Amino acid sequence: MTINELLAKGAVPIINENDTVTTHEIRYGDNVQLASFVCGAIGGDLVILLTDVDGLFSENPSKNKNAKFLDLVERITPEIMKLGGGAGSSVGTGGMATKLLSAKYATEKAGANLIIANSAAGKGNPLSALRSDQTRATLFTTQLTPAQAYFQTLVAGASNNQTSLLIKMESARKLATESWDVLPADVLIAVGSKDRGEAVALFALGENDNDFERIGFAVLEHSLAEIEKIKGITNEKSVAAELGYKGRYAVVKQQNLYLRPEFVNSVLKQKKILATDGKISKL
Numbered sequence: 001m002t003i004n005e006l007l008a009k010g011a012v013p014i015i016n017e018n019d020t021v022t023t024h025e026i027r028y029g030d031n032v033q034l035a036s037f038v039c040g041a042i043g044g045d046l047v048i049l050l051t052d053v054d055g056l057f058s059e060n061p062s063k064n065k066n067a068k069f070l071d072l073v074e075r076i077t078p079e080i081m082k083l084g085g086g087a088g089s090s091v092g093t094g095g096m097a098t099k100l101l102s103a104k105y106a107t108e109k110a111g112a113n114l115i116i117a118n119s120a121a122g123k124g125n126p127l128s129a130l131r132s133d134q135t136r137a138t139l140f141t142t143q144l145t146p147a148q149a150y151f152q153t154l155v156a157g158a159s160n161n162q163t164s165l166l167i168k169m170e171s172a173r174k175l176a177t178e179s180w181d182v183l184p185a186d187v188l189i190a191v192g193s194k195d196r197g198e199a200v201a202l203f204a205l206g207e208n209d210n211d212f213e214r215i216g217f218a219v220l221e222h223s224l225a226e227i228e229k230i231k232g233i234t235n236e237k238s239v240a241a242e243l244g245y246k247g248r249y250a251v252v253k254q255q256n257l258y259l260r261p262e263f264v265n266s267v268l269k270q271k272k273i274l275a276t277d278g279k280i281s282k283l
Contacts, residue, residue: 163192
């Protein structure tokens, strides 16, 4: 991923929704929501939104000096969402309302905590001020890890059984026991119209043509239409020739694969039995 490559090189990626000509085609809401989307995409565990207020209040503090400051929000309820009101800041497009939408996505969809803090804290060093507890802020906590949130996304994206990938059982067993990508040669059938980057259900063919086992979920490196064209091909050069361009060889990367624990355990159990019997296990 581009962001991970930049981070590995010591660069700080700057991501901005705004376009130099128009924003109508690309508008997410504003950059605070985009921050949570990006956090979810890279598996981050914390989003920090710097704004012109200390955090979330029970009422608008500019109108009511007795408004209560909320330093911790463990669950974003409809009542919490109502505290956002409308746009109220001169430095952003959405005010507190979109920040709460961002917090809701981060905590419920991305598996990340989110902090709203004042950008003026710490004499211009708000992150240092947060780290040393020298400023107040509102912390929204999540009940999910990024991995759990990613799994939920996979399940939701692959819920349609009409879009799926069927691979050989021998290949499926390799996935359960080795660091293995799904390659074109592993694929028997690709069904549906999903594109690269979308999730599908992953099946393995059993001992007979009518025996299918749902073994997990996977994020595609090619569209299902492309996978159907290159299935069974055993080398990268032939894949490029079939597709008309040289690019990704794997159909599914190992890191974008989720296998059902029941399937993995059954494979490991079978492997252990074969090893105990003194037989060679060709999984």
